[in-house]
Amino acid sequence: MSDIGLPLKSHRARRPRRGLGCLALLVLLAVLAGGLYWGATTGIEAVRDRFSDPEDYPGPGHGSVLVEVKEGDNATDIGQVLVDEGVVASLEAFTDAARTNPDSTGIQVGFYEVQKEMPAADALDVLVDPDNLIQTAVTIPEGLRLEQIVEILAKQTDFSAKQFDRVLDRPDAIGLPAYAKGNAEGYLFPATYAFGPNDKPVDMLSQMVARWQQAADDADLEGAAEKLGYTPHELMTIASLVESEANRDQDRGKVARVIYNRLETDATNGLLQIDATVNYALGRDLGLGLTEEDLQVDSPYNTRVNPGLPPGPIEAPGDAAIEAAAHPTEGDWVYYVTVDLDTGETKFTDDYDEFLKFKNVELAEYCDSSDRC
Template sequence: MWRNIASNALTFLIIGLFLAAGVVVWGARQFRDPGPLAAAICLQVPSGGTMRGVSSDLAGQGAITSGTIFRIGADYADLSGQLKAGSFLVPEGASMEEILGIVTRGGQSTCGTEVVFRVGVNALQAEVRELDPATERFEEVAEFDPASDEALPEEYLSVREAIDTRYRLVVAEGTTSWQIATALNALDVLEGEVAVPDEGILAPGSYPVEPGMQAGGLIAQMEDAQQAILQEAWANRASDLPIQTPEEALVLASIIEKETGIAEERPEVASVFVNRLNSGMRLQTDPTVIYGITEGEGVLGRGLRQSELRAATPYNTYVILGLPPTPIANPGRASIEAATNPAQTDYVFFVADGTGGHAFAETLQEHNENVARWRAIEAEQQSSGE
């Protein structure tokens, strides 16, 4: 009898072990296989959150089939204590294993609200944007001027303290140092004030912003970035340029920047100025004259007067030979590279062509024909009210 009992017990033990092994295999498959999420979601993990709370939220949103398996997987991977606060995009069909990696990996939030401060040539603008998980695109919910005396919009005030709100500063190519410094001094997320840096030494681009960071720290980042770009471009410059120093390259690049917003034609615009410098011609470019009037503090807002085009000032390239004494804006990488590696052309003239670009010419006759075409386009636009 005892032999039968022992035999049956062994049988049950073996069956139990097989069942347990089957459960483990099933659980592992559940953890690694694609999940049930039909559409991407934003998962918010609060500061001090727990794996139990996160697993409950995931189960409630239909992202996982079992909170228990999710937590066991986290324990097995030794990640239970690695939960990161933030708002994270969980893609459609993500497995529990993938989701665990998302909420423990750290780094910037990938979902939620983004506030973008844009420093443009004409204005400072802020945008509050929310990520739509379904399209993975940001949708604008508010737009305002941070420097305005008007009350800040509620959409901005309500997200300033949220853990998943990210901030970014975007500086447009061709902005002046005065415009950038004025913008930074107007942002309520930054601490401290900055003086106006030297013209041209700040790199346009996108910079992450942390609430409470020093405005001077952002200026330093832009200076370091521009210095690196300029050094690289100067080291790879073409031979026989009519400029002798990186500083002169920066001046030329700023003029190119203000003359065209089309990256593809910057080397051709650069070639016009290089050819003029090489032949002893005046640069004759309006943006330098305008800078001499405004000193980079905002836009002129009107056309140039004949008296201004004739005035003998350091920035009037209709009067002086060579380059003006300083840059007239902060040029981007494309303009700096064009200044140091211009296209090989015989162009010495260019004028707007009506498409946003320019028509280039080697001779005055060709240029006059291009100017006549542009005047006709201008007249047609004015008559049609464009």
Template sequence: MNIEDLLRETLSDMAHEEQPPSPGRFLPAGRGRARRRGLVLVMATAAAVTAMAVGSTLVVQGLSFREAVPEDFTGVGSGETPAETRQGRTTLTVKEGRRLSQILKQLSAATGRPAAEFERAAEDGRALGLPAYAKGRLEGFAFPGTYEVSPTSSPGEILAAMVTRFDRAAEDGDLVDGARRVGRTPLEILIIASIVQAESADRRDMPKISRVVHNRLDHRPEMTLQLDSTLMYGLNRFGGRVSREDLASRSPYNTYRRLGLPPGPICSPGADAIEAALKPDAGPWMYFVTTDPKKGVTKFADSESEFLKLVEEYDRNRRTG
């Protein structure tokens, strides 16, 4: 039985209780069924963790064979800097579109643990509970959201909770069956979702950007994706203009040279991007340009001549901006 099954069983039991459950139902206690469940969780996974959803926050509580002491928490962090803490617990928000390298640094800063510990934990896909189609790589599967982390939580436990949250989002969004219906693998859909997340200035544009990606993939071998976001990921850079040297890169993420999708996600997409990857808008678009980055305006074209006009518009806005 996996962590989500255990949580589901607990929530089912709670539905038949007359009184609201105490926090001890989710945290290790000194007696009864909740304590036994805690021990089962410890034995069920190398990264032992219990996670409880409270509103939009996932509470991550590390477990051990010795009893952990629950602590109250009221602080909330910004998500971009070390989160505010009270009585040992930390709340942080991981935003959509962050690369794994950024997420690990954020978790390190928020918890005070060395980044190297998170990097080592991220390499153990089996302990983290990654789905088989992840191929052991955490990039794209550390789901964005708000997490409350206890001081007993290890890096592996925190990352495992993020994967658990991905599993829940994938189930809610029907990722596996939805991918099959559109003729893609779940990993391909997640890669597309990560591109859509990275390329979108406005979530309302996501279904259209997704359509461009799908249309280009359907036009192989005549067209490559030609995306700056994948190229920059392969170069381990953020933003900036692409040079001729960049375009000559032999990285498998250089979608100017290589056909098809890159080998893996380039960031952690949110639920909107995943939905857009599964359900792109209908349309003939083959190009998109964020013509006004400051205002987040993206325009679409179905011919090269229209695309070049959009590039000219972008250049004008950049010069006058």
């Protein structure tokens, strides 16, 4: 036995197992063939989608659908709403129509009545025409009291005065500022509003308060109040007095200054002596011919007998009156009187005797044109 170790085992070269190799090759060929088929068919479909017309309804449409275009919506957003509501057949049909119509970029926010299964181009034609907006237009003039505003809202909408009053009993729901102390008098801004078909009283009143907030911000109401030494609510009260007293925009700043001068000097012993506040206390519209008994009405709103400002606004002031209260014209006037009822011409003075002369002229002309003297 050799000492170099055990003899090595003899072995033969192994032949490869051809059965398994053939199977792998067949599988590989099948995968490749499937991939080529999938790629080819997918490419064909992509080309077909690229160059064929998108699905669209032939029209003319039927029924009625109310759709809303919201702030910030683009053509894709609007098209998806139309698809979801069954108005157009495909998003692509609508966006293609929008691309070829330059007016599509000017679609206004709001509600539109369209039909089901419309051609996309026809649906777009409805949306680009602002005359098709569904809305209720309500105009609130300057100088109305809260109850008068509610009457207009009830008359021109589908809701009752009681429904609006119930919302007004929840001032937080409409965004009234804390300094309004829960009273919306003076804070429902006079303007023309376009209410949508889904708007409820709370939505309408909220829009009016939001529009007031815009006017207050434009006039820097809070900053002006701090500068003048009053509260924002007091400035709103002054704005309402300006609205009731000034007939012309150019006089509003002067009327505001007269009010401040009367409050801050002893010229009238702190009495504003504004007849509009007496009428408010009496619950009636502004007018001439207040009796001595009227002037003595027991109310904190009667500025004939109570010095200082009334508890709050007496009517709804507009932009110009709020601006005047926040930024009164500089001057030392204490008195004013309208000397021409037709033009609204108003004279201002710091001299009582001159005021009486102006007043006598106004009274004489008034008596000449009426039978009330």
